[in-house]
Every structure is written in C-alpha cells, then in structure tokens.
Amino acid sequence: KAGVTQTPRYLIKTRGQQVTLSCSPISGHRSVSWYQQTPGQGLQFLFEYFSETQRNKGNFPGRFSGRQFSNSRSEMNVSTLELGDSALYLCASSLDRTYEQYFGPGTRLTVT
C-alpha cells in the first residue's frame, strides 16, 4: 500500500507571497491532519479534515487554511507569507477515531 505523499518536497518563497501544499493520504484513510514543525516551536497541529470538513483546528492565524477533496486528498494554503512561516509542513492520514497516524515526508518551506 502506498504511503502518504506530499508535494512539493521543497519550496522557496518570498515574503508576502502565498503557497499551496498538497497531500495524498493512504488509500482508504479519510482523515488528513496537517502539522508545522520548527526548531523553536516543535511539532504543532494546524488542522484536521475528515470527509471534506474541517473537524479540528490548531492555534494558527487565519492565513493558514486548508481543504479536503472528495477523494480525501488535501491541500493547505498559507497566504501573505512571513519569515516565521519557514518550517517543515507535515501531513498525516488515518482511519477515523484513532491516533494511529501515518505521516508523509513533509514539505520544507523556506520564506526569504
């Protein structure tokens, strides 16, 4: 069974731009969660989508948004990028009602 895939793997953007990251979950997994990892803050939960609905949201500004499609694929968008948005963005998929999540390799975003 194929694992979680994330595209692109690396991205360099300029302050003020926006970015869209993509995540394809494991087949059959309907829950997709997004996390941000930085050296200073560690791994932080962004949001979770299940059946195209946002079910949980972390403590991030409204510049961070996401969506999920009917095939469970998910995208997250960050608008008006700031230097502090430089991070590894991780996507994880799972079956419902479990914390057994499977993570992708991440997208490394650098904002200059």
Added chain:
Amino acid sequence: DAKTTQPPSMDCAEGRAANLPCNHSTISGNEYVYWYRQIHSQGPQYIIHGLKNNETNEMASLIITEDRKSSTLILPHATLRDTAVYYCIVAGLTGGGNKLTFGTGTQLKVEL
C-alpha cells in the same frame, strides 16, 4: 489531553535494549498512550499504543504501570537506525478528531 514528561536525551549501546520512560500522572481513564518516533528530517512514525495492558508489536513493547501514571517503551535490540526523537503522547477519543499534541520528546542516540 494529559501532559507527558520525558527525559530530553538517552544513550544506548547497539544491540542492547533501549528503555524510554514517560510520565503521565494526570492521564484519565479513557486516554491512550501513543508512541511515535521521528528520525532526523523525516515525518514521525507511529510505533505502538496502549490503554492499560502491555502491548507488543514487531517494533517495540509498551509497558504501562498498573496505576497508568507512567509507561516505558522498550526497543529490545536497538540498532543505529533507531537513533531518533521518541514522543510519548496521551490522547483520548472524546470530542472527535485525531489531533496529536507532541511534546519535546526524548532524543535517543544508539552508539556502537
């Protein structure tokens, strides 16, 4: 979700058992103990989870004390590839959603 406390770092000789402790004294009756690890620059990897009984799978064993206030993850024969940050997470299924709250974890270094 209950808070967890882990030592920041541990060393282990290759081939020996690695015993990683975790304190979760405020765990409630419906909360599970989950363990993940993250090898440098990769996405976290699910290892094992348990409620109150000891659990074993092909990767590790999880020992939960009878009062459930602490647990130990055991890697029976550690290899260099087990060098990673290990996260102990306590989570319950109330409220729906699959949000994982990561702490700072234990950096395990396996050496020759």
